[in-house]
Amino acid sequence: MKLSAVYALLLSAVLCIPLQAKELPVEAFTSAPAIDKLKLSPDGTKLSMIQTLDTENEQLVLVKLFDLQSGEQKFLVKADSRDLTIYSVIWANNKQLLMRAAYASHRYGTPVTETRLMVIDVETGKNRSVINGQLQRKLVRTPQFQSNIVDLMPDDEHNFLLALDGFSYGTGTSVVKVSLNGELHEMVAHARKDLYDWVADRQHRPRIALFRDDTRYEVQEKMLDTKEFRTLWQFDIFTEQEVWPIGFDADPNILYVSAYHEGKLAIFKTDLSAAQPTLELVKADENYDVPADISYSWQDNKIIAIGEEYVDSTYQAFQKAVDAALPDADNRIVSMSHDRNRYIIESSSATQPGSYLLGDRKEKSMTFLLNKFSQLDPEQMVAKQKIQYKARDGLAIEGYLTTPLGYQTGVLPTIIFPHGGPISFDDEGFDYWTQFFANRGYAVLQMNFRGSHGYGFDFKQMGLQGWGLQMQDDVEDGTRWLIEKGIADPGRICIVGASYGGYAALMGAVKTPELYQCVVSFAGVTDVEDLVKSYRRFINYEVVKKQIGDDFDLLEQRSPLTHADKIQVPVLLIHGTKDRSVPVKQSEAMYKALKRKDKDVQYVELEDGDHYLSTNSHRLGTFKAMDSFLKQHLKVSTQQVSVQQQAE
Incomplete structure (x- = not known):
C-alpha cells in the first residue's frame, strides 16, 4: 500500500461521520496485542514479533518470524504465558535473536x-541460554x-557485553563479552563491592560503574587502560544531588546524564577528560522533568535524539514527513534496518491504541501491517481531557478526565482512578482501563497527586513517606x-x-466513607507495615524505608487493614497468586478482615497471576468481575444512554 493510500485510510477514520456509542465486549479491552x-x-529482510494466543487449554506467548521477501512465517519459541513473560526480542545479527524473559521463582x-x-x-529455531558451557562453570x-x-x-555481530554477578560471593556485577555461539567468554570489567550496573562508551568499553550502599x-x-576508578558523583537517593548516567556520545569523554536544573530533571553533558568534570546543560523544561533518554546512531556516529526529540536535522525532516503522512498521531520509529532504508512505525493516539506500518524510503511507500488491538474501534474510543484543580493547601494538581462518547452536560456515574507506583504518572496516551470504563458510561478522573513523577524535585518530595496523608487528600x-x-x-462514585492505586482506593473508603459508593482494588497494598518489612531480605530495603517510612506504628495506622471496620461500602478485591511486587497475602488478609466485620466484600484470586495482568485470561477475569461489580453499584441511567446515542 502506498503512502497516499495509508493517508486516505487514516483520513476516513476522522471524517465527521455520525457515531453511535455501543457497549463493546469485555474481550475487546482485555485481549493483549x-x-x-x-x-x-x-x-531489513525479516520481521520478528511477539504473538499471544489463548486457547481453552493453553495461554501461549510465541516468538514469530516473518520473511518479507518470501512471505514465509514460522514460530521460533512457544511458552505458557502463565509461567514465562517474554518482554523483549532483539536482533543480534541477521541469523540470531536475543530474547529476554522473566518468571516467578x-x-x-x-x-x-x-x-x-x-x-x-x-533458521533452525533452536534456542539456549547465553549462560552455558565455560561461562556457566565460572559462576559460583x-x-x-x-x-x-x-x-x-x-x-x-558475533559478541555482546553482558552485566552479570555470581562470579564470587559478596562482590558486585562484572561485565563479560559473550560469544553468541556459546563457546567463549571474556571478562572485560571486574566486579567490586556494591557495584550493581555499568554503562559502556561507544567504543564498547565499560566506563561508568554504579555503586549502591543502602540509600x-x-x-x-573506570579509567582507561588501568584498573583504577575515580568518583564522579555521590548522593543519597531522593535528593536534589542525584546524577544518573544516560549514555556516551561518539567522543568517549562526552557523557550525558540526568540531573536537576532549577528543580526539574534535565539532561546535561560532561567532559570526562577534565580533572573536575562539570555539567553543561543540554535540554531543560521549566514546567516538567525531561525524560532521561538519548538515541545514538552508530551509522552516523552521533547522538540524534535527546529527551525523546530528534536533534539531528536529517532525522527531524524524516519525522516531519512521517507525521505529515500520519497526522494527529504519535508516530514512533521503533525499528530500522542497518542501511536505514526500511523502518517500522508504531502510530497511536488518544483514541487509537496503536498500529504498525512498514516503510521503505527507496520505494517511498508505507504499508499497513496490523493494529495492536484489532477489536477496539477508534470511533468508539474517547480522548482524555487534561485538567487541573487546586488541592486544599493550594497546590496545583494536574490530571485527565475521560467522559463517555457523546457526553455533553449533566452528572455521570464516575470512576476515580488514582495511578499506581506511587512514583509514576498518568498521561494523555491510550489507556485500555480508562477506555473500558468510559465505554461502560462512566466518567473517569485520573490525577497526578503529589509524589507523582515528572513534576520536579519538590513535587516528588511531597510524596515521600506520605501514604495516606496529603497524597490521599489530593x-x-x-x-x-x-x-x-x-x-x-x-451518589454514584466508585x-x-x-x-498503590488499590491502596488509595481502600484508604479513600476508610477516610471518607461518605464520598464513595464502592471500591475496587487490584493487587492493592492493604498492610503498609508488612509491605515494608517484606523487603528486609532485599538489597533495596533501606530505599523502600526512605520512600514509604520505617515508623511501623505509624504505617500500621495508615493501613486499610487496620481500619476495616470503617469501610461502609461494597469492596471488590482482586489479586494474583504469583504477584512479586505486592504479595497476594495483602488482599487475602483484607478479605478476611472485612468478612469478620460482616462487610460487603468480594475476592477474586487469579491463579498464577502476576502484578501486571500479563495473561489474557487474568485480564478477562479481572475486567468481567469489575464490569459486573460496577454495573451493580453504579447504574448508568437511561437518560445518559440516550445522550451517548446522539454522539456526533
Missing part, C-alpha cells in the same frame, strides 16, 4: 522474579538477573472538584486502583 514488539532484522524461601537471556537461531552461584545487556556492539549511591569512572480533593464541576454524580 495479537502481535506486538515488531523488529526488523539488520538487513523463590530464593531461600523468598518470592522473587528471575530473568534470563536466550539466543535463538532464526546462579545469578537472579541474567538479561542486562550492556552493549550489543553492532560492528561485532547512598556513587557514580564512578485524590479526595479531585473527587470533590469533579462533583463541584457538575460532572460526577455524588474509587478504583491497582497496586
Whole structure:
C-alpha cells in the first residue's frame, strides 16, 4: 500500500461521520496485542514479533518470524504465558535473536522474579541460554538477573557485553563479552563491592560503574587502560544531588546524564577528560522533568535524539514527513534496518491504541501491517481531557478526565482512578482501563497527586513517606472538584486502583466513607507495615524505608487493614497468586478482615497471576468481575444512554 493510500485510510477514520456509542465486549479491552514488539532484522529482510494466543487449554506467548521477501512465517519459541513473560526480542545479527524473559521463582524461601537471556537461531529455531558451557562453570552461584545487556556492539555481530554477578560471593556485577555461539567468554570489567550496573562508551568499553550502599549511591569512572576508578558523583537517593548516567556520545569523554536544573530533571553533558568534570546543560523544561533518554546512531556516529526529540536535522525532516503522512498521531520509529532504508512505525493516539506500518524510503511507500488491538474501534474510543484543580493547601494538581462518547452536560456515574507506583504518572496516551470504563458510561478522573513523577524535585518530595496523608487528600480533593464541576454524580462514585492505586482506593473508603459508593482494588497494598518489612531480605530495603517510612506504628495506622471496620461500602478485591511486587497475602488478609466485620466484600484470586495482568485470561477475569461489580453499584441511567446515542 502506498503512502497516499495509508493517508486516505487514516483520513476516513476522522471524517465527521455520525457515531453511535455501543457497549463493546469485555474481550475487546482485555485481549493483549495479537502481535506486538515488531523488529526488523539488520538487513531489513525479516520481521520478528511477539504473538499471544489463548486457547481453552493453553495461554501461549510465541516468538514469530516473518520473511518479507518470501512471505514465509514460522514460530521460533512457544511458552505458557502463565509461567514465562517474554518482554523483549532483539536482533543480534541477521541469523540470531536475543530474547529476554522473566518468571516467578523463590530464593531461600523468598518470592522473587528471575530473568534470563536466550539466543535463538532464526533458521533452525533452536534456542539456549547465553549462560552455558565455560561461562556457566565460572559462576559460583546462579545469578537472579541474567538479561542486562550492556552493549550489543553492532560492528561485532558475533559478541555482546553482558552485566552479570555470581562470579564470587559478596562482590558486585562484572561485565563479560559473550560469544553468541556459546563457546567463549571474556571478562572485560571486574566486579567490586556494591557495584550493581555499568554503562559502556561507544567504543564498547565499560566506563561508568554504579555503586549502591543502602540509600547512598556513587557514580564512578573506570579509567582507561588501568584498573583504577575515580568518583564522579555521590548522593543519597531522593535528593536534589542525584546524577544518573544516560549514555556516551561518539567522543568517549562526552557523557550525558540526568540531573536537576532549577528543580526539574534535565539532561546535561560532561567532559570526562577534565580533572573536575562539570555539567553543561543540554535540554531543560521549566514546567516538567525531561525524560532521561538519548538515541545514538552508530551509522552516523552521533547522538540524534535527546529527551525523546530528534536533534539531528536529517532525522527531524524524516519525522516531519512521517507525521505529515500520519497526522494527529504519535508516530514512533521503533525499528530500522542497518542501511536505514526500511523502518517500522508504531502510530497511536488518544483514541487509537496503536498500529504498525512498514516503510521503505527507496520505494517511498508505507504499508499497513496490523493494529495492536484489532477489536477496539477508534470511533468508539474517547480522548482524555487534561485538567487541573487546586488541592486544599493550594497546590496545583494536574490530571485527565475521560467522559463517555457523546457526553455533553449533566452528572455521570464516575470512576476515580488514582495511578499506581506511587512514583509514576498518568498521561494523555491510550489507556485500555480508562477506555473500558468510559465505554461502560462512566466518567473517569485520573490525577497526578503529589509524589507523582515528572513534576520536579519538590513535587516528588511531597510524596515521600506520605501514604495516606496529603497524597490521599489530593485524590479526595479531585473527587470533590469533579462533583463541584457538575460532572460526577455524588451518589454514584466508585474509587478504583491497582497496586498503590488499590491502596488509595481502600484508604479513600476508610477516610471518607461518605464520598464513595464502592471500591475496587487490584493487587492493592492493604498492610503498609508488612509491605515494608517484606523487603528486609532485599538489597533495596533501606530505599523502600526512605520512600514509604520505617515508623511501623505509624504505617500500621495508615493501613486499610487496620481500619476495616470503617469501610461502609461494597469492596471488590482482586489479586494474583504469583504477584512479586505486592504479595497476594495483602488482599487475602483484607478479605478476611472485612468478612469478620460482616462487610460487603468480594475476592477474586487469579491463579498464577502476576502484578501486571500479563495473561489474557487474568485480564478477562479481572475486567468481567469489575464490569459486573460496577454495573451493580453504579447504574448508568437511561437518560445518559440516550445522550451517548446522539454522539456526533
